[in-house]
Amino acid sequence: MSNFKQEAVPALKSTTKAPSASPGSNAPKPSSSSDAHLGDGNTMSAAARRRAVVPIEQAILHMKQGTVLFKFGRSGAPELRIFALSTDCKSLQWFSKRGKPSTVSLLDLKEVRVGQHTPVFARHNRQDLSHLSFSLILPGRTVDIAAKYAQELKFWTTGMM
Numbered sequence: 001m002s003n004f005k006q007e008a009v010p011a012l013k014s015t016t017k018a019p020s021a022s023p024g025s026n027a028p029k030p031s032s033s034s035d036a037h038l039g040d041g042n043t044m045s046a047a048a049r050r051r052a053v054v055p056i057e058q059a060i061l062h063m064k065q066g067t068v069l070f071k072f073g074r075s076g077a078p079e080l081r082i083f084a085l086s087t088d089c090k091s092l093q094w095f096s097k098r099g100k101p102s103t104v105s106l107l108d109l110k111e112v113r114v115g116q117h118t119p120v121f122a123r124h125n126r127q128d129l130s131h132l133s134f135s136l137i138l139p140g141r142t143v144d145i146a147a148k149y150a151q152e153l154k155f156w157t158t159g160m161m
Helices: 046-051 056-065 119-124 127-132 150-160
Strands: 067-072 079-085 091-095 101-105 111-114 133-138 141-146
Touching: 056 067, 056 079, 056 150, 067 119, 067 150, 101 133, 111 150, 119 133, 119 141, 127 133, 127 150, 133 150
Parallel strands: none
Antiparallel strands: 067 079, 067 141, 079 091, 091 101, 111 133, 133 141
16 A cells, blocks of 8 residues: 655646535535544544545545545646536546536446556646546546545445545
8 A cells, every 4th residue: 555645736737726516506615624523523534534544435435525636638727627426326426616526437447546557647747736637547537536544445446446
């Protein structure tokens, strides 16, 4: 298992703001993983969160709630998007800054590739996000994503595998 750093993502050279779910929007409210709580009410230290193994059930629940991640496209700067796993776990949906959904079926998922090993990532030259990046390899396309924190990467890569 890779050893991930727990650190904030360096600022992107973009004026894109995190998408917000409007009252009539279908976008889920993103969850916050900044405070990991133990069952007895104590908060885990940052070092304990880095070492923690994410149970698959917890990862899937977290993914269904939706989180804000960086989406790398074929052109332009990476953009913050709300990503959410469907309730039946068969598709992944993300939302534009206006709340318009895009969806891919996970039934055809071939591979979850951790790191920046796709042509899309090669065009962006964001090696500072390499330790937080992963790609969903699908027939004819990739969905290239970077988490904001190592814990988010663990949730998403554990839940997708």
